[in-house]
Amino acid sequence: MAINDVEICEDRCLHTDRLEKVRAGLPDEDELYDLAELFKVFGDSTRIRILYVLFQSELCVCDLAEALQMTQSAISHQLKILKQAKLVTGRREGKSVFYALADDHVRSIIDQGREHIEE
Amino acid sequence: MAINDVEICEDRCLHTDRLEKVRAGLPDEDELYDLAELFKVFGDSTRIRILYVLFQSELCVCDLAEALQMTQSAISHQLKILKQAKLVTGRREGKSVFYALADDHVRSIIDQGREHIEE
DNA sequence: TGAACATATGAACAATTGCTCATGTGAAAA
């Protein structure tokens, strides 16, 4: 076995040079982390439901809670997460705060996911 | 206050009929759940890294572990999750099992996420 | 068959997460 070879998988698999290339092809650690964090936000059915409701109409927190049959507190906590991820925006109007989708990426990401599920 | 109105948000927000419509516009509970489950799979940086590596080349478990500097066991556990979500496929070749991306949805979902992050 | 290797998997543990409950903040009306 040549000196530069990696001692793995006996002899059938990759070696140092090739592994280096694969590693080099990865995005920054930060970007990978941020990507995972973004998808984590989509990875909860309450938040997915909030987003779907907002597809249809801008809504205040109270109505979101009513529409999804959840407490106002639970919805507020989730809205905070969605807002931090820049998936929704909040607009104050008197006592109420109206939430809406931040941009069209939200729709396309969810659509892509839906396509995958439908096989 | 009319009988059919919902007793929420005083008087400025939605009422029963409108809320019904919003609720009716939601996909099945099952589909919402499946969608969240799918995104949950993308919501871990180890799995994102595995997918990124597989963008470049089909690899056996052992090399994936080496490329990502993780134990074989950790990688195997994650591959199982990725496989269940039909994001990767495994192909046995002798003692090794080679994993590859299952289809192009994986790439487009990740690309959409990346676009969102880059603002 | 038995040994060696690649991979899969179950149990256990620490860390994270989503909800509830109580309370804080901000805006409008009395």
Next chain:
DNA sequence: TTTTCACATGAGCAATTGTTCATATGTTCA
């Protein structure tokens, strides 16, 4: 100003999750 309503948020708890460790399964070769 004080009250009331809409929303935000911190603490606490149960449930979930990712990794490690030990071990099981499956394949090749002697």
